Amino acid sequence: MCTSSKYNNLLRADRQHLWHPYTQMKDFEQRDPLFIVSAKGPFLYDHEGRCYYDSISSWWSNLHGHCHPKIIEAITRQSSKLDHVHFAATTHEPGIELAQQLVSLAPSSLSRVFYSDNGSTACEVAMKMSFQYWLQTEGERDAKKRHIFISLDRGYHGDTFGAMSVSGTSWYHSSFSPFLFESFRIPSPYCYRCPYNSNIERCGIECLMPLGKILNEKADEISGVIVEPMLQGAGGMIVHPRGYIEKLASMVKTAGVHLIFDEVATGFGRTGKMFALEHSGVTPDFLCLSKGLTNGTMPLAVTMTTEDIYMAFYDDFHKGKTFFHGHTYTGNPLACAVAVASLKIFEEEAVLERIKPAIAQLQQGKDNFNEIDAVGDVRGIGMVAAFELVQNRGSREPFSSEKRLGWQIYLEGLEKGLILRPLGDVIYLLLPLCLEKTDIERLLEKTFEVIQKVSTA
Ligand SMILES: Cc1ncc(COP(=O)(O)O)c(C=O)c1O
Structure with a gap:
C-alpha cells in the first residue's frame, strides 16, 4: 500500500470511529484533522x-521538546522493569523518588504528595481533601456548613463535575449546570476589561472586594478558595496584576480557609519560575500539578499538601478518616520515572x-x-x-x-x-x-x- 493510501484509509477510519475532544466533528466535512x-x-x-x-x-x-533522549531513555528503562502496579498500600522507587524531588522544589510546608492522573482530578482531590479535613477537624455538624468553594470568573480547573463546578468558563460548561455544586464566583482580575472600570495605573485591586465580603459574611461555610496563580489560562490567558495573589492569599489566610493553587498549567517553568507561586512568595495549602510534570508524555498529576492536613486523616482505621479516592493509574511507575527524568533535565540543562x-x-x-x-x-x-x-x-x-x-x-x-x-x-x-x-x-x-x-x- 502506498503511503498516501495508507493515510487516506486511516483518516476514513478516524471519521468513522473517533470523536475528538473540544472539536466540532462537522468541521471535518470541510477538512481532515x-x-x-x-x-x-x-x-x-x-x-x-x-x-x-x-x-x-x-x-x-x-x-x-518532543522525544527528548533522556525522556525516551527513562521510559525504556522503566518499562522493562515495572510497567504498572496499583498504588494502594503498594509503593515503588520512581513514585518515592518523584515525591522527594517535588517536596524539595515546592515551598517547605508542602510535604505530602498525592498522585492522580490528570489536571481536573488533581483539583478535585484538593477540594475533596479540603472538605474532608474540615469534617474531621470541626465535627460533622459544623462541617456540613463548609460546602462553599470560592473560585474566579474565567478560572478553569477541568472538565470533571467537581472541576466544572469551580470553573468560571460557562461557555464550556453551562450545559451541565444542573449537576454542578455551589461555588461562589469572584470577578476575574481581567485588567483589559476591568469589572471596576479601573486601569493599571489606578488599580487598587478592587476586584477582590467581593472576596472580602463573602469571607467576612460566611467564613465558616467556606472550605477553600481555588485559583490559578498569576495566569488564568483557558479563561483567556489573563495575567494577574502585580500584588493580586499576595492580597488574595492574605485575605484567605486571615479568614482561616484553605488556599488551593491550581498550577496544572503554570507549573514547571512556564511562567519563568519552577512554580508560578514563586512570583508572589505565597504558600498555598494545596498545590495541584499535572501537564508539564511528565514533559507531556504520560498522564500523571499531583496534589501536594501540608502535614497538618495530612494528619487530620491519620487515625485508626475504624475512625473512618481514610481518604477514599484513587484511580487505576494513580502513581503509574512509567509516568513517575519520566517525571523524575524531566526534573533532572531542569537541573542538568539549567533550564x-x-x-x-x-x-x-x-x-x-x-x-x-x-x-x-x-x-x-x-x-x-x-x-x-x-x-x-x-x-x-x-x-x-x-x-x-x-x-x-x-x-x-x-x-x-x-x-x-x-x-x-x-x-x-x-x-x-x-x-x-x-x-x-x-x-x-x-x-x-x-x-x-x-x-x-x-x-x-
Ligand atoms: C489550570 C488548569 N487546571 C486544570 C486543567 C485540567 O487538566 P486536564 O485537562 O489534565 O484534566 C487544565 C487544563 O487545561 C488547566 O489549564
Whole structure:
C-alpha cells in the first residue's frame, strides 16, 4: 500500500470511529484533522511531511521538546522493569523518588504528595481533601456548613463535575449546570476589561472586594478558595496584576480557609519560575500539578499538601478518616520515572537559567503586535504571550462570534507552520522551554503575519 493510501484509509477510519475532544466533528466535512506522525524538539510533522511549531506545547504540556533522549531513555528503562502496579498500600522507587524531588522544589510546608492522573482530578482531590479535613477537624455538624468553594470568573480547573463546578468558563460548561455544586464566583482580575472600570495605573485591586465580603459574611461555610496563580489560562490567558495573589492569599489566610493553587498549567517553568507561586512568595495549602510534570508524555498529576492536613486523616482505621479516592493509574511507575527524568533535565540543562533570554525576547517581541489594528490587548508572562483581538479598539467591542475568527486563525496558522488554538478571539503562544532565539523570532513573525492577514481579510 502506498503511503498516501495508507493515510487516506486511516483518516476514513478516524471519521468513522473517533470523536475528538473540544472539536466540532462537522468541521471535518470541510477538512481532515491534522494527522501528526512524528515529533522532535519543538516540531510536529504531519503525514505529508509538513513541519509545524508546537506553539501551544501540545495543550501546555511539553517543556523540553518532543522525544527528548533522556525522556525516551527513562521510559525504556522503566518499562522493562515495572510497567504498572496499583498504588494502594503498594509503593515503588520512581513514585518515592518523584515525591522527594517535588517536596524539595515546592515551598517547605508542602510535604505530602498525592498522585492522580490528570489536571481536573488533581483539583478535585484538593477540594475533596479540603472538605474532608474540615469534617474531621470541626465535627460533622459544623462541617456540613463548609460546602462553599470560592473560585474566579474565567478560572478553569477541568472538565470533571467537581472541576466544572469551580470553573468560571460557562461557555464550556453551562450545559451541565444542573449537576454542578455551589461555588461562589469572584470577578476575574481581567485588567483589559476591568469589572471596576479601573486601569493599571489606578488599580487598587478592587476586584477582590467581593472576596472580602463573602469571607467576612460566611467564613465558616467556606472550605477553600481555588485559583490559578498569576495566569488564568483557558479563561483567556489573563495575567494577574502585580500584588493580586499576595492580597488574595492574605485575605484567605486571615479568614482561616484553605488556599488551593491550581498550577496544572503554570507549573514547571512556564511562567519563568519552577512554580508560578514563586512570583508572589505565597504558600498555598494545596498545590495541584499535572501537564508539564511528565514533559507531556504520560498522564500523571499531583496534589501536594501540608502535614497538618495530612494528619487530620491519620487515625485508626475504624475512625473512618481514610481518604477514599484513587484511580487505576494513580502513581503509574512509567509516568513517575519520566517525571523524575524531566526534573533532572531542569537541573542538568539549567533550564530556568537558560530560558531567561528567551522569555525576554518573547515578552519584548509581543509588544510589536500593538501595530495590528485588531489587537486590543497584548499580555504575557514567562513563555506565554497573548493577543486579544477586537473589532473596535476604542470601544473594545469583540468580533461577532459568527466570524469564527479563532478558527480562521487556526487554519491560517497551519498554512504558516504553526499550531495555534485560539481561546475565542485570544490568540496565544504558550511555548516549550527548549526554543532557540531564531525559533522565537520565527514564531513571532509568523504569528504576526497570521493575525494581520486574518483580521484584515
Ligand atoms: C489550570 C488548569 N487546571 C486544570 C486543567 C485540567 O487538566 P486536564 O485537562 O489534565 O484534566 C487544565 C487544563 O487545561 C488547566 O489549564
